[in-house]
Structures are given as C-alpha cells and as structure tokens.
Amino acid sequence: MVLKLQRPILVGGIVLSFGLWLAQSAYDSVMELGEYTLWGAIAFGTGFWFLQQRRSQNQESLPRSTPVDLAAVENTIAFTETIITQLDQESEARDASARLREQVAQLKTELDRKEITIAVTGDKGVGKTALIKALETLYSNSQPWPDLSVQFQETPGLFTVKDSGIEAQTTAMDIALGSDLVLFVTAGDLTDSELQALQQLSAPHQRSILVLNKQDQYLSTQRATVLQTLRQRVLGRLDPEDVVAIASNPAPVKVRQHQPDASVKEWLEPQTPDLTLLNDRLTQILTQEQQQLVWASTIRAMTRVQAQAKQELNHLRRDRALPIIEQYQWIAAAAAFANPVPALDLLATAAISAQLVTELGDIYQQKFSLSQAQEAAKTLGSLMVKLGLVELSTQAIGNMLKSHALTYVAGGAVQGVSAAYLTRLAGLSLIEYFQEQEQSETSPNPQQFNPEQLTQKLKQVFQQNQRAAFMQGFVKQAVAHLIPKSSQPQPLLKKPMRYAHATRTAVSGQLSA
Incomplete structure (x- = not known):
C-alpha cells in the first residue's frame, strides 16, 4: 500500500523538529543550524509536492481516446437523424434539414472508403513541412499499403503570436479533427499549450502520434531522456509506441579528408532523413486500424452535423419562446402594479412563473407536471433572492423611475x-x-431538474441584461405597458395618488377580463 502525504509541510516539519530536539541534547550549536535546516527542508518539500501535484494534474487531464466500433457509429447516425427529424417537425422551411440530411447521406457512403488523411500539426518551426516532404518521398518509392490512398495535410502553426493567431489555431484544430490520424510534431519537451492541444484532440476519438522531430540535435543520452519525458507526459493518453523520435531534415555532417599531399579537405555531407520508428508505427496503425480510423472520423463528422442541427433547432425554439416570455413578463408587471397586497402579489408571481416553466418546457420537449413546474418556479424565485437579483434590479429600476415623475409617484410602478x-x-x-x-x-x-446548472445560467443571463442602455430601454417599454399614453396627461397631475389608484383599477380590470 502506498501512503500519499496530503500535508507535506506539516509532516516534514514535525519529523525534522523531533530530530533537532534529539540533537540539541548533544550539541548546543545545532539549534541555529536546525532552524535553517527546518525552513530549507520545508521549502524543498513544498516545491517538490507542488511539482508532483502539477504533473499528476497534467497526466489526469489527458484522457485516453477510446476505440470505436460499428455499433457506436450507427448510434451516432441514428441520433443525428433524430435531431434532424425534430427540426423537420418544428420548422416550416425544410431547407436546413434537407441540407443536413445530404451531409448525413454523404457520410454514410464514406464508411468503407479507402482514403486516409493524416494531418501534421504542431508549433511553428518544429519541421512540419520537412516531415511531409520526407514522408511523401519515402512512400513514393514503396508504399506498404497498396490498396490504401494516404494523403498528408499540414495545418497552420499552433500558438502563433499574430493578430490572426487565434483564427490560425482554430483552423489548425479543425483540420486536425477532420483528419483520420494526427501527427503532433514537437522539437523538445511539451509545453502547457501543447498539452492543452493534445487534450482537445483526445476528447473526440482522435487517433494521434506524438513525434519528436530534430532528434539529431540531441546527444544519444539526451535523446533517450527527452523521449522518456514525453512518454511520461502523455501517460494514459498515448501508448509508449505512439511517441516516436525522428529526424525529418537532419543537419549535414562535416567531413574531413586528409589528402596525400598532407592537406585536409572539408565539406558538408547531407544526411538521409531518419523516419524508421514513425514509418513502422504508421504501417502498423494503417494496416490494423484502418477501419477504426474511418469510423472515428465519421463519428466526429456526425457530431458536427448534430451541432448544426441543434443550432438550427435552438434558433427556431428561441423564436417561439421569446414571445411567450414577453407575454408573461407584462402579465407579471400588471399583476404587481395593480395588486396593493404583497402576499397576493407573490402568489400571482409564483403562478405566472410556474405557467412559464410549463410552456417553455413544452417548446424544448421538457415535460413538467403541475407540481414539478411549481417546484421549478419556487426554486427559480429562491435563487433570485439568494443571488441578490431582486434587490439589485429593484434599486436600479427605482433610480431610473425617479426621472419619470408620473411613474415615480405611482406606488406600484x-x-x-x-x-x-x-x-x-x-x-x-x-x-x-x-x-x-x-x-x-x-x-x-x-x-432531471438541476438547480446548480440553472444557477449558473441565471447568473450569466443577469450579467448580459444588466447593462444601463438595456435597462433604460426596458423600463421605458414597461412604463408604456403599465400606463398607456392615452391615460397620461401632458402636465404633471396635482393629485398623483388618485391617478395611481385609477390606473391600478384599470389594470386590474384588464387582468380580470
């Protein structure tokens, strides 16, 4: 059993303090030395523990890409078609669904394709172009898989510090995820950015090989150390065989030749690219995992079609949901404005919120019973109070209404x-x-209903809708609904409270009707 220390500073300090106490009985001068030793050991233990924790976090953040089979592909296709069918049923225009069905049909025909695309990606200056050139030269002479067409595609450099760097990195990841196999090229130990890029590739069943290029720049002992470090970095994500060292464009070697006349002739002799380990691994993968590579690519492509279908469906449902929200927000405003009793005001608001939950749930295929809708509305109201949204919004709206004399004197505004x-x-x-x-x-x-997730969405929506310009426009629109212009006299009323009472009576009559 391995004991993992959760508090290295505490344990190290206690052990060293006990040792120094024993030494003090023999040497009086050890006390001063022990103080420095204690703090030095604590600092060393803290740093070592931090590095170990960081390394373990990096390893845990790189989950292994799980293999796929035909059943997984068929399930993904069926689910994609289900979403497109929902889009068909809810949309009057069929252009979007027809386009998506064409993409699904095209992907179905490619399940048995014999073309493999290999993306070569990595940071700028790691030798991607030289690697593709060396591979194409190698396979132009003899190809280990005659029944398979293999194409190499270079991506833009990752982590490019330019104005268009973000777009370049997005394009690089899109190309990599759209390929069947990725060669992730590096020229040394992986940086945090490279580890994050590998994490993005690991999530959607993307097969990858980590390639250490420019190995000729290292001594043999250094080369073995760097290679072992890389394998340790991606432990749990890639097999050790999927981390290989190559030299796609090795530096020329200086040759010295002594001539018969005692002179020395020197020249630079070009070196042949060393792709042995990479070639062996590619041959093995393309021979044994060809079908799995195609299936995994199909799943990723189907997932992108799903995202497009969901986006179309969400736009459609949002267009249907917004008028319902607007309807109930004015009903809630009228009920609160016309009702002088706070308890009845809260009762009406709860009923309105429950009905809103039910109708929005119907639009998004989330069926709620009456009790479930009431519970969801209660949770929503409780979250607003706990987050302070009620108090913040009331204060902001009250300050804005002060500039409108007519509505400010109306107590329920x-x-x-x-x-x-x-x-x-x-x-x-x-x-x-x-x-x-x-x-x-x-x-x-x-x-199931998830209050924690709803809390996050509520915070997000509140931040998006608390801008001053939006609040002012909303208040102006709300005032127009609560107090129609035909009922508003041009001069300020001398008896505002009577007007407020009359307005509340009129709104109450509208609600009753």
Missing part, C-alpha cells in the same frame, strides 16, 4: 417594472438551461 424584468430573466435563463438539457445518445430522456 417599481414593483411592476421589477416583476417584468425578473420574469424576463427567469424566462431567458430557462431557455439557456433547456438548451443544455436536451436528450443525448446515452440519455434519450430529458435529464
């Missing part, structure tokens, strides 16, 4: 506008929440 604003926040949060709660391949049924 702040409550009405706040109710509308909070109802809108609730509706938009539910939209964002439902979009992530849709069925998946592994879970065809909607997931």
Whole structure:
C-alpha cells in the first residue's frame, strides 16, 4: 500500500523538529543550524509536492481516446437523424434539414472508403513541412499499403503570436479533427499549450502520434531522456509506441579528408532523413486500424452535423419562446402594479412563473407536471433572492423611475417594472438551461431538474441584461405597458395618488377580463 502525504509541510516539519530536539541534547550549536535546516527542508518539500501535484494534474487531464466500433457509429447516425427529424417537425422551411440530411447521406457512403488523411500539426518551426516532404518521398518509392490512398495535410502553426493567431489555431484544430490520424510534431519537451492541444484532440476519438522531430540535435543520452519525458507526459493518453523520435531534415555532417599531399579537405555531407520508428508505427496503425480510423472520423463528422442541427433547432425554439416570455413578463408587471397586497402579489408571481416553466418546457420537449413546474418556479424565485437579483434590479429600476415623475409617484410602478424584468430573466435563463438539457445518445430522456446548472445560467443571463442602455430601454417599454399614453396627461397631475389608484383599477380590470 502506498501512503500519499496530503500535508507535506506539516509532516516534514514535525519529523525534522523531533530530530533537532534529539540533537540539541548533544550539541548546543545545532539549534541555529536546525532552524535553517527546518525552513530549507520545508521549502524543498513544498516545491517538490507542488511539482508532483502539477504533473499528476497534467497526466489526469489527458484522457485516453477510446476505440470505436460499428455499433457506436450507427448510434451516432441514428441520433443525428433524430435531431434532424425534430427540426423537420418544428420548422416550416425544410431547407436546413434537407441540407443536413445530404451531409448525413454523404457520410454514410464514406464508411468503407479507402482514403486516409493524416494531418501534421504542431508549433511553428518544429519541421512540419520537412516531415511531409520526407514522408511523401519515402512512400513514393514503396508504399506498404497498396490498396490504401494516404494523403498528408499540414495545418497552420499552433500558438502563433499574430493578430490572426487565434483564427490560425482554430483552423489548425479543425483540420486536425477532420483528419483520420494526427501527427503532433514537437522539437523538445511539451509545453502547457501543447498539452492543452493534445487534450482537445483526445476528447473526440482522435487517433494521434506524438513525434519528436530534430532528434539529431540531441546527444544519444539526451535523446533517450527527452523521449522518456514525453512518454511520461502523455501517460494514459498515448501508448509508449505512439511517441516516436525522428529526424525529418537532419543537419549535414562535416567531413574531413586528409589528402596525400598532407592537406585536409572539408565539406558538408547531407544526411538521409531518419523516419524508421514513425514509418513502422504508421504501417502498423494503417494496416490494423484502418477501419477504426474511418469510423472515428465519421463519428466526429456526425457530431458536427448534430451541432448544426441543434443550432438550427435552438434558433427556431428561441423564436417561439421569446414571445411567450414577453407575454408573461407584462402579465407579471400588471399583476404587481395593480395588486396593493404583497402576499397576493407573490402568489400571482409564483403562478405566472410556474405557467412559464410549463410552456417553455413544452417548446424544448421538457415535460413538467403541475407540481414539478411549481417546484421549478419556487426554486427559480429562491435563487433570485439568494443571488441578490431582486434587490439589485429593484434599486436600479427605482433610480431610473425617479426621472419619470408620473411613474415615480405611482406606488406600484417599481414593483411592476421589477416583476417584468425578473420574469424576463427567469424566462431567458430557462431557455439557456433547456438548451443544455436536451436528450443525448446515452440519455434519450430529458435529464432531471438541476438547480446548480440553472444557477449558473441565471447568473450569466443577469450579467448580459444588466447593462444601463438595456435597462433604460426596458423600463421605458414597461412604463408604456403599465400606463398607456392615452391615460397620461401632458402636465404633471396635482393629485398623483388618485391617478395611481385609477390606473391600478384599470389594470386590474384588464387582468380580470
């Protein structure tokens, strides 16, 4: 059993303190030395523990790419077609779904293809171009797999520090994920950025080989050390055989030749590229895993089609959901504005929120019973109070209404506008929440209600809708709904409270009707 120290500073300090106490009985001068030793050992132990923790985190962040089979491909295709069918059923225009079905049909025909694309990616200056040239030269003379067409594609350099660097890196990752096999080239130990790039490639069943290029620049002992370090870095993500060292364009070697006349002739002799380990690994993978590479690429391509279909479906559902949110936000505003009793105001707001949950759930195929909708509405209201959204929005709206004398003297204006604003926040949060709660391949049924995830969406929506310009526009729009222009006299009323009472009575009559 291996004992893992969770508190290295505490353990190291206690052990060393005990040792120094024993030594003090024999040597009086050890006390001073022990103090420096103690702090030095603590610092060393802390640094060693931190490095070990960081290395273990890096290793844990690189999950192994799981192999795929035909059943996984068929499940992905079926789920993609299900989403497209939903889009067909909910959309009047069939252009988007027809285009997506064409992509699915095309991918089905490529399940037995005999063409393999290998992407060569990595940082700038690691020798990607030279590697492709050396591989093409090697396989132009003799190809180990005659029934297979292999093409190499170079990606833009990763981590390029330019204005278009982000676009270049995105393009590089798109090319890599669109290929069947990736050669990730490096010229030394991996940086944190390179580890993160490998993590992105590991998630979607992407087969990769880590290639240490320019091995001729290292001594033999250094070369073995760097190679072992790389294998340790990607432990759990890549097999040791998938980390190879090559020299795609080795530096020429200086040759000295002594002539009969005692003179010395020197010249630079070009060296042949050393691709032995990479060639052996490529031959093995393309011979034994050809079909799995194609299936994995099909799954990734189908996943991209799914994303397009979900995006179209989300746009469609959002267009249907926004009018419902707007309808209920004005109902909530009218109820709060017209109701002078706070308890009845809260009761009406809860009923409105529960109905909003039910109708939005129907749009996003998330069925709620009455009790479930009431519980979700209760949770939503509780989250708003705990996050301080009610207080913040009421204060902001109250300050904005002070500039509008007519609405400020109407006692229920702040409550009405706040109710509308909070109802809108609730509706938009539910939209964002439902979009992530849709069925998946592994879970065809909607997931259980998740308050933690809803909390994150509520925070996100509130941050997006608390800008001053938006708040001012919303308050102006809310005032127009609460107090119609035809009822607003041009001069300021001498008896504002009577007007406020009359307005509340009128709004109450509209709600009753």
